[in-house]
Amino acid sequence: MMNKRIFERIYDVVVVGSGMAGFSAATRLHHQGYAVLLIGPRGDLVWEAGRCFCADAGESERAQWRDLHQAVSDRGGVQHGWMDGAITEVVATNQLVEMKMPVLYYAHPVAVEREQASADGPVIGLIVATKAGLRRVVGRRWIDATEDGFMLQRLSRASQRREAKVGRTWMYFQSEQWQNTPLKPTAWPTERYLATEMPLPSDRWEHLREQLVGLDDSARQAVMSHCSVEPLPIYDSVQTRDETLASLNVACASASYSGDPMDTLASRFDLGGRAADAVLSLPEADASSDAIRRPISEIEPEAVIDADVAVVGAGTGGTIAAITAASRGVKTVCLEPHAFAGGIGAGGGIHYYYYGVPGGFQQQLDERVRDFMAAVGKPLYSGAFHPEAKKVVLNQMLREAEVDLRCGSLVYGVECKAGRVVSLLMATTAGPVKVRCKAVVDGTGDGDVAAMAGADFTLGRAVDGQLHAYSQSSGKLREQQRHGVVMQLVNFDAGWCDPTDPEDLTRARVQGIQQYLLDRYDNLERPTYIAPAIGLRQGRQIKTDYILQLDDLIQRRSFEDRIGYTGCHYDNHAVDFEFESDEALFWIWLCRNWRTPMACEISYRMLLPRGLDNVWLASRCVGVSQDAHHAMRMQRDMQRIGEASGYAAALSSQHGLASRAVPLDQLQRQLEASGALTPPEGKEPPIFGKVLDFDSLDDVAVNRQLELALDEMDRGVPGKSMWWLYRNESKIGEQVRQRLDHDDPKVSWIAAGICALWRENRAEPRLIEAIRQREYGYDGSWKSAHAHGLEGFEPLKNLRLVPNWLAAICMLRHCGSSRCVDALRDLAEVPGHALVTRTSLALAIEALASRGEIDAATAQPIFDALRRGPITAERGIPARYNGALAESALRGQSFDTPLPSNPGTDIIWNSTQDYRWQLEFAVARARTALGLEPHAEALALLEDERTPVRHAMRRLVSRSGIDPAMADQR
Template sequence: MKTSKQDTVYDVIILGGGFEGLGAAFTLAEKGKKVLVAESRPSLGWEATWTYNLELQKGISKYADILADEISSSGGTKGNRIDPVLTELSLLKMAKNIEILHYCCPSGFEIENNKVKALIMAGKSGSFYLQAKSYIDATENRITTGFTGEKDSEQPSKHIYSFFMNAVENTENLPEKVNYGNGVLLIKNTPWKGEAAIEFETSRSMYQARLEIPEILKFIRAKVSGMEKAIMTHSANIGLPIYAKNTTNFQSKTENIFYPSRRNATSAQGREALLSERMKSGEEAAALLMKKLDTLSAPAKLDRACPPSVIPEDAEHTDIIVCGGGTAGAVAAIAAGKQGQKTKLIEASVCLGGIGTAGAIHVYYHGVTGGIQDEIDRRVSELDALYAPDKMKRGFHPEVKKTVLLEMALEAGVSIEFESMLTGTETDSVEQHLPAGKSERADRKIKSVITNNLSGVNRHTAEVFIDSTGDADLAALAGCRYSLGRDTDAVPHSYSQPSDSIIEDKSIKENNFDMGYCDPTDPWDMTRARIIGLRHYQNASFADEKRAFALAPLLGLRNSRLIYGKYRMTLADQIKASEFPDVIGYSYCHYDNHALDYENESDEAMIWVWCLGNWHARIGCEIPYRSLLPENIVNLLVACRAMSLEFDAHNQLRMQRDMQRIGEAAGIAAAISCRDKKYPTEIDVKKIQEKLFESGALKNKENNYHWDGWKPENLFALQMKNNLLASGENMTDIVKSAYDLKTLKNKLDSDKAEEKYNAALKLALANDEKARKVLLDCIKERCPIKTEGYKTAEMWKPAMMLAGMLKIKEAIPLLNEVINDETSDQAALIAAMKALARLGEKASAPLIEKMLKRDNLPSIQTFQRSSGHMPVVEENSLWKLELAAVECLSGLGVKRPDIIERYIDNESAVIRRSALRIKEKTGV
């Protein structure tokens, strides 16, 4: 995998972005050294920001003191107590001269002449090299000692776990500790009014400690005055490890890698100086390294771009492996386990549930109930009152759902590996069942998956695999064909960095706002997106009444790879409410595309939203089992948003209830596959349907599970005059079937511009000659009226797009005027250029080139804000205009490779990918 930093040689690479690693990084960066901090978790200072160990003592460490002052300036301190959100934002601000890499793990070294020549990193798209003169291993377990054969790490004996209560009465009078069972609960104030932290020791793993919270909540509500009506808002992502002793300095036999000493927590109490002392040990390690750094030479250039795969010989075998424990994957594992199959769940994050729990989107948006998800929702509702006595006013409690999903997975016998990243796979060929020439790719099966975690590299084998990574990581690593982003320019859905706040009625409210584009397959771009997302909070208000109390550890990634499967669902399927013989579920929503630039979307999307005003129209259809089956991997099911969908179709079928449904179906299918000793591609779909009927996920068995009960009354297909199932696949056929064309024709002579032009947009698609002429009037007048509906544009803009699509040559002079007009916005310019390219008007090419030379081109794009109080994000999008111009000019016979080259090395992987897409399409 090529990375954007592949050719960089650093002075120092620091593995581990905790306080020790940051102390070293700050010290080295201040001395002008080029430093990279590689931290697999998407957060700096994990001891405070993820475990919520929140005492920061001054007078011990230079940079801990700077950090304390920075947090204090934002109002996030009270004595030695610090706020975790402001701590993370402050650390990020302090790291402005340090490069950061999240979302990947170290997996090995290449050592030459007793020196590390290169570090091998593994991410979700494979392995890559990093190089430096020297390395500091500041990971908690000194992971690289395993690479050098000098394994030196101590396992923690216990963990300290924390959770927070808000709307607590009389926090100043709370006891500091309360006896509980054989131990104590520590109760600590925070910088915020009405908030208290509860801390306890546990012998459970750092990921399962949350299972103790319900009993502790019952206890403190009964025994601690002021806690009766408080709301439990958030808990630590992981527990803080407790060790028997501190970690001492370790001298490696390898010349250019250093292992500093470290202060550890040895009990729940007496941790006031832990963060500062860890920062200090990093500073001291950097000072020692500085004495040797000038004597170390830069490593020789590598003779190959990609490292060899690191694949352990040993492997643990199981029946079913589910990669990804998010919205779909958690349910898939539970469903498989309930069927009695030995199931392993591999999750890159720290909890189950994905975007609904770790992504701060703890509310269902449309979708159909039924099946295992009903049991999940019932158990969440039953436990909800314990966490939030006044009940959640919106959605479900994310902490409750984390606990319920973990309980249900363990009850089903599922083995779970948290913080394990899928980084590779082994595949093998299988006997072909199709006649020669019927398949472009030979069938293969997955033998094993390779994962990286805090302990190193691991190999796992199974009979059946389920890809619930959200990004089709396993499918892609196994060689499945996929698309990424919209067909026009490879741009994916926008992403968000959500957070949680408390609203006045003592309920948790998500802040969900888009902030640009991110390539979910690239760890460098994921890191860039995370940092940009967090920086938007640095200017936010942190007053008591609306502060963000938790930053979601997961980015809101709405779209990534989309596989090519046995059937690829379309937007037309959803508009027509298509039915399938292999139905495994029902789904409805609307065309929930957050894009605001429909001039860059597909023709179908532009027509659906701009011409027809149907962004909010309810659409949906049955979900076919074939859409979970990749083209050529016989023992893999893809159960996540990366299932076999066209880009336009994913906007409707990506909601949490949809994902929970396909997760259950995939888990059941995998179990049947194991029992019947057949590949998922070979099993009888009726067996899956029968199990789904038993769970309540499918209805109406007597009609082959085709059931109208899932359809809302306002479903588009139910409101139209004809049965849309009989219409064709393209938007023209749908318009002809859906709308009363006779009535629309009568409106073409209306005196009301809105009525006349609205009718023309529809009728032109039905090849009405008069409507084509009316479209010209609409463009000429630049009608400022928008089609009724959300996210529509002034009618003259879709009229331009249609003029190009329908080859209305009379529009050419009008389109040229738009190009020449310096008041034209970006949408108008791109719409006009695309129309001219479709019309093949080569005489317009000089006008487009002249336009590109202007220094006042419209370049600011705004993004959608879905909920919360954060400001709307704006971003420079000149690249969209210029790359669209390259494509249009190419169609008119003019090549502009200089513009492509301008973006081919952009820091944004999405912009790079878009430039490459345009280059491929045009041959520039």
């Protein structure tokens, strides 16, 4: 029987709230043998430590507290009543993983369900809002560890809730020399902190701005590395009150319902421990599988608000959309799950620009951030933009535009009429709320609103559904000669996930944080903070009126409905290009073009989901193909489309127009006025990051006549010229085919690659020769201005390059026949191959099978060989050197992956994971193409903990005609 997922189980106790109290209660009950689920609305376990950076640890006699405190102390993160917030979050996360406790993040409570037999009976279910809509969690007993007591408020205890009048915040500074400072020390020699208080409720980011402007002289000589994302509510003691609902089955671990003072980490931890003890004396709900399967009833909103424009997601693009829409005078509400606006740059740890095109409204934003940083001075030095500076400035701009920003809000449903979204349903800490609106901007990143409204979409690459690798970034320190100890980010590929699935997103968050676990930290080798926002590079790609293609970027396409420019390179974080599209594999492994710059105009139609009349996209879900998305997804791109979406939504709501009826001339005039439509010239240095050398993208320079492309081919030079030849078969095809027999192997190789993509069978002999001769293809003569990795120009030194023999295997998928089977079989029989060689061979067999060029009897020995013996690089980091691993294994040599040049190298090795599933999956695809059932090891993937793996296998099993529910019985 397949393993049950989170929402298919019944728990002994469900703990709602992932702060110190919730963590304490959940771990205590788990150690006593109970089946416990811990739920949190964001991915911020023990948020009082890792988000507030509370410096007051306090004391507790509870065993779980001592375990946590000691584990942090053993790693260097404790001194004089202070615990390092980032390390505490990492250690606590690791403890949950070691306990194998189920956790569900990104789940916002919406409604409490009691046993159907009695309206006053015990709680049996909790309805939570997720990115995938409403879900039900079923439990026998409950602990409410939410800050505001969400469950308790709905169980007739609202009168006992107390308000925190004051919130405490902390700012952390770094300096090599501290003299006569009132700032307090931590366990780290360069670090001091400043604690302040602010009234609640009040604006956190305005308070931070005032703090930064008013810093004393000692703090002004240091760099602020991190600070509280939100204030910690401080509660004084009140008259003792009962912390349980004796007639029900809910215990209280909510600080706002407790009678004790709550001003330290330990005091909150103790609150959770008491709740764990108390809940066991409460009655149990009579939970059964019927409660799991019961349909979720419609939930009445507890409040209704009206707006002209609703922007969902105050991320990189959504915040800009909200500001620009409101600047047109329309009533704008902006809904955001996190406690801040700004997305990945403000809260995801990526506080610099990686390419994209400057200009437009974002230029004004960047200038204001730069000016604010300059006004504060050294505390906001970061080398690019300081994330806290961007939060402060965005907050100011939202206030100035009179945007109604509602943080802590997650949209879980929409109401549509005739292709228009008329209202949104969102979860808040105060309960479910309906937002009625005229126009909607989807800034969710994953196209949640568009998908809920019925828009069609794709999710991941075609072969296996895999998306871009995600990152779990953090802060770090480094020593700089001029500025001393300064802040720096850590950004590396942590793994893969399906961000539309709350369970898989939780898994990715947990694993990403756990990767920061080290036996010991020191001042420079430690995370100063764990980024609150997980670094998701891709989710859904909504199908829009126009979908940008890779060829548009390479050929620098223009559009009459242009709204701006995009420019980058093919920044795909995958290295397993055997699973990518035909054109992607050709562009990278044959043309060797990963770092080649590309740019084009952005079409307004890319923002318009098909079938919806009042929705615009302002996030990475914009209308781009899987291949084009690798370049058109940068922060500048998102800010550019955010500006256009905001203006267009405002025009729509003001004049009652559908999205496609918005006057394009008016929209473009607004964008011209802001500078968004000013062609990039590269004359002025950009603010905060890289831009392309646009001179290199001049039409005259790149769109060479085909004769010049042939000239490059005759010199054996791979590159963009190969793309021009590939795209012009009707004009140049015969001349390319003539070079298949060229005396220079570099020329015939290029010709074979192009002809293979044309599915020209005359390319097959040259590809077979490359495999038979184990052709490496790199003799030192080829140089590229766009090398990557170790700036090397061959597979052994560059993680984006592969030897010719490996590329040839993949190209045979397009033009191979039965003539190539012997070469593939002989190569498969060589022992010790790297994983990439085996998967490439399996996918080639699949292609041959689909064309009837190989039968099952011939293929089976190849499958056996591929799955036999030790597999080189079965495990590794996501950014592994596939070409080097394949070549070294074929030579019978070992290959040690070079250390990346970016910081956090010790942590990067913690991202090592198992890739064996790719081989089983690829072999199963080939077996299916031959009419065979997937083998047992492949069917086992239906129970893999990773959603993308399960889904890939489930789609394959469905095509094979096997009932997925019965697959595990075979």
